[in-house]
Every structure is written in structure tokens, then in C-alpha cells.
Amino acid sequence: MCGIIGYIGKGEAFPVLVSGLNKLEYRGYDSAGIAVNVDADADADANEDELNLQKYVGKLSEIKFEAVDGSIGIAHTRWASHGKVTKENAHPHLDCRNEIAVVHNGIIENYKELKERLIDKGHSFRSETDSETIAHLIEDFVSDGFSFDDAFVNALRMLEGCYTVLAVRKGENRIAGARKGSRSLCIGLSEGTEGPGLFPSSDVLAFLEWADKVIYLKSGDVFFADTDLNLKIYNLIEDRIVERPIDTVKCDAEEVKKGEYEHFMLKEISEQDETLLRALQQDKNTVTEICEEMRRAVGTFFIGCGSSYHACLAGSYLFSEIAKVHVNTALASEFENYEDFLTENTLVLAISQSGETADVLDAVNAAKRKGSRVVGMVNRDGSILTRDCDQLLMMNSGPEFCVLSTKTYTSQVVLMAMLAYAYAGRCEEGLEKIRSLYLDIYNLTSRTVREHVHELAEMLYKRKNIYLIGRGLQYTTALEAALKIKEVSYIHAEAFAGGELKHGSLALIEDGTPCIVFVSSNNRSKILSNAEEVKSRGGYIIGVSSEREEVFDFWVKVPDAGELNPIIQIIPMQVLAYELALLRGLDPDKPRNLAKCVTIT
Ligand code: F6R
DSSP: OOEEEEEEESSOHHHHHHHHHHHHGGGOOSEEEEEEEEOTTTOTTOSSOEEEEEEEESOGGGOOOOOOOOSEEEEEEEOOSSSOSOTTTSSOEEOTTSOEEEEEEEEETTHHHHHHHHHHTTOOOOSSOSTHHHHHHHHHHHHTTOOHHHHHHHHHHTOOEEEEEEEEETTOSOEEEEEETTOOOEEEEEOOSSOOEEEEESOGGGGTTTOSEEEEOOTTEEEEEOTTOOEEEEETTTTEEOOOOOEEOOOOGGGGSOTTOSSHHHHHHHTHHHHHHHHTOOOHHHHHHHHHHHHHOSOEEEEESHHHHHHHHHHHHHIIIIIOOOOEEEEGGGGGGGGGGOOTTOEEEEEESSSOOHHHHHHHHHHHHTTOEEEEEESSTTOHHHHHSSEEEEOOOOOOOSSSOSHHHHHHHHHHHHHHHHHTTOHHHHHHHHHTTHHHHHHHTSHHHHHHHHHHHHHHTTOSEEEEEEOTHHHHHHHHHHHHHHHHHOOEEEEEEGGGGGGTGGGGOOTTOEEEEEOOGGGHHHHHHHHHHHHTTTOEEEEEESSOOTTOSEEEEOOOOGGGHHHHHHHHHHHHHHHHHHHTTOOTTSOTTOOSSOOOO
8 A cells, every 4th residue: 555656767766756756645655765776976976886765754745855866766655554654664675785675565475484584594674564575585685696687586486465566776777676466567658858767656647747658567577677778577477578568648747736726635526527527438339338248247246445335336226226227236345255156147347446456356356267257447547457357437537636535436426327327228318417417516516515515514523423314326425425524534424324213323313413314306205204303313404405404404405416416415525524624624635544545455
């Protein structure tokens, strides 16, 4: 759950590393570090070759790296998994002689055993991480007389688990790197005059402003690059030199800026009118083929995690309502419990913004082992899921920097609705209906709505609990809204299907307990009677609906969009979560204990 960037070429590594780390902060942000190879021949201030290492604990905005000259460097932003948040545990990690520096994302499953063996051979470790083992393993092979490249490959062969790793060695004109399993690694290529170079990274976002070409490495790929931009890629599994295609980077550098907005979260919430339209930009044949696959399949599963799972759930209700067909939904992290039912005739639709959530990738691999067809619904271009599935629908939302998903959630629901309409043979009508939400969404992200929601946030930000209820599609919105509130404001928020309250949870309602109620015209009377149940026990009712109802103490007005309600009712709730975070003095873009891309299972 970390971000990695490296640079090797004719320019300076330092600015690339610092800028790249800032772009990668969304992946993890409790500590960061850089290692730059200082070449005594090129740097007049250096008496001898040196490996300049700088590591800090804290957010990147608080870290001040000291500028250093050198055209080879690696950097890492960490979100702790093995070992506490300390300077020692931050990357890069060094070998005993401070000559080899390594950055790593992933999990080395057999690190304890390797570490014990290395300690027995006299190596001393400074950190509690699994990652440091890699630096000592390389050192061990170098001491045995292997070249840096061979030592790197030999070390990789001893690792069990999955990884993205980059390594440099003092005095060596090289970066070595590799990826295995569910960790991504790509290499940006720039021929620009300022500093032509190669930019190995976990994400294209890290080098967008420098490179416009990219190579995506496959699992098992190892690369070696030098300052003359020679690049060699070798695949460990196939045991041969391989060629990987060079793609054009499909991302606009402007999209990675906050612009007029104070936070990415607000920017991304505000972009949803546009992202709605962008999600609809799909190849008709692909949509038709996916519907055909669903028709042929004996059983379809929608799978995902967190918000993406809520989109799966919304999708299953949409398919019931619009296409009159049943689909199964499963949390990707629970999918192993369904594996016995997968066959060659099963279709799995995996939803993931990042395309790199480990639970999703594991579930997809399990489905593929059973011969099932896999369709991916992904936002991040070039991510592992985009390459691992049989069919692909891209969300086209542009990069999402805030750790919370907002615009990608609505895009996922848009795509689900689009598929359901297409399945029902009502494609054009569906597209028109979805498109017509554009103005409503624009209005829901306006200053007026934000001010109104701010009033609500003022009333709620000191509360310990908030409850949310809805029925049918509105239940999925309640779940998603509760997740948004929890993640960013740290207030306990819990969603219930309206009809379930009477089965126990009404016990939680006391005088003044806030309860947000999502109303739709098609189940208005039932949900309003659930709201009455809460109100009669002292609850404070916040209605999200097109009409003001008597039971409401506070009203958030949203147009009634029928089956498309989940696309618009969530928007004021995203704004509410944002406002709650601000009022509680929290940074909405970087909530605690969360990472944008969850690469551990
Ligand atoms: C919620 C959130 C997470 C993600 C989940 C899945 O705001 O961001 O719950 O939805 O980690 O991530 P992806 O969609 O990248 O697989």
C-alpha cells in the first residue's frame, strides 16, 4: 500500500522524485524517503561516490527533503503494513554497507525465514519491515561475486509473495526493478531535452508532467536501465528477455491539480456532471457483448470492495428493476466462499476504481482458474485488472486523488444502469435518461446546496452516531453515504434497510438521534412509516427527497430520478461527509487508516 517512483537518465533525479512522491501520496502517506546516487565525477562537491539517503515520518506536505545532485534515484511513500510508522521502517532500506538501496511495495511472505538466515550470516537489520530483507539478499549475492544485475535476479528468485521493487547501488550506473503478482510497475519514457529519462513507478500519475510514453510491466518482469536510457526487460517466469509495447500516456496533467478547489474531494464531487457523461462514452458493441455474455451465463456475480461493492449492490437492484433479471453480488474479500459454484459458464463482473485492489484481483484469478469469464469495470488506465479480464468497461472518470471515492462511485452506478437498460433492450432510452441527470447533478454540487448541507453538518458534526435508512435502491445509497461519513469524519454512521429497524436496531434511537432517510416515489409510504418509527422514539429526521414531508426535521431537496436515484441522492451526502470533515478539523483528502489502493488482502 505504498507508492514508488524512480528516475534514471540525463537530468536530475531529485525534482522528479519529490514531485512524483507528491503525486503518489494518495497511495500511502505515513512516511517517505528518497535515495539518490551521487556521482563524484559529475558532482564537484562530492569527494567520492555516495548514496544519499533521506527518510522522514509524516505527511509529504510536512517533509522537507534536502536537494541533492544525481541522475539516478528511487523514492517511496509508505502506508505501514509490516512494522510501525518510524523513520527506520520508512523506505528506502539499505544493506549493511549502505551501498544498496531498495524500495518495495507488497508482501514478502517468507521474509522471517530469509531474515533469520541472513542474520546467521552476519547481516544486521535496522527495521521491522519485510522489505529490508531484499537489500541484504542483494548484498549477499554481490559479496559472493555476482554482478549487481545477477544479484538482483537471484534475490528475487528467493522471494515468495508479491512485490514491486526498485534497487540502486552506489557507484553503479543502473536502476533495477521488478514486479510480481498484484503489484503494478510501469516505466515512463521521456525524450524531452530537459532531461530525457526513464521513470519507473507504481503509477503513471507520478511522472505525468515529465513523460508521455509508458511501458506497463507484466508479472514476473525484471528490468535494468542505465543513464543512456538502455532498457532491458527479462521475465523471470518465462526465463527470457521480453519486449513490452510502448503506450501513450492517456492522462491530462491538468487533471492532477486541485485548481480553484481547496481539496481534491470537493473538486471530484463537483466534477460529477462531467464524469456522468464520460462514463457513458462506451463502445456500443462492448456493451452489447457484455449483455450477451450475461444472457449466456449460468449465474452472474458482481464483485467489488467498499464503495465499489455498494455499486455492485446498486447494480443488482437495477438489473432486477430494469432488466428483470437476478444477479448475485459478493464482496470480493468474501468471494472465496463462492468459488465452488464457479464454472466455465459463470460470468464475473469485477468493479474496481483502482483496478489493483488485492481482494478483487484474487477473486478474479480464482474465477479465471475455474474457467469463468471475467468482465472488469475499472477507472485506472493500465492497472492490473485492465489487463487481466476478458472484457473491459472503463469508467473514464479521470484520476481520483482523494482517498474516498466520489465521482468514480457515481460512474460505476451509471455504468450499471447503462448495462441494465441495454440488457432490457432499452439502450437509447436509458442513455437519454442518464444524460438528462447532468443538470441536476450540476445543481446538486452548487454553492447553494453546499451552504444548505453545511447547515446540516453544523448540527451533526459533534454527534457520536448517525443512522441512515432507505429501501431498495435507496438502501444502497444509505450504505454508501454511511461509508463516506465514517471514512472522512470518523463519526459512527450505520445504514439499515428501512424495514429492518423493527428487528432490533430501533433500540439505538434516543432523543435527538439523527437519522437520514432516503425517499423515493416508488416506496414513499413505506419508508416514511419507517421514519415515523424513528421519530416517535425521539429521532431527528433528515429527509433526502424531492418533496418536503411532515416527518422531516431537516430537508435536503433532490429531484426524484426513479430508478436512477442512487446516482443523485448520494451527491449531497458526499458533500455532507466533506463538510463534516472540515468542521471536525480533518483533512478530507487524506483520512486516517485508509489508502487509495488497498493492495493487501
Ligand atoms: C470508499 C473507498 C473504498 C474503495 C475500496 C475499493 O470511499 O474508497 O471503500 O471503494 O477500497 O477500491 P477499488 O474500487 O479501487 O477496488
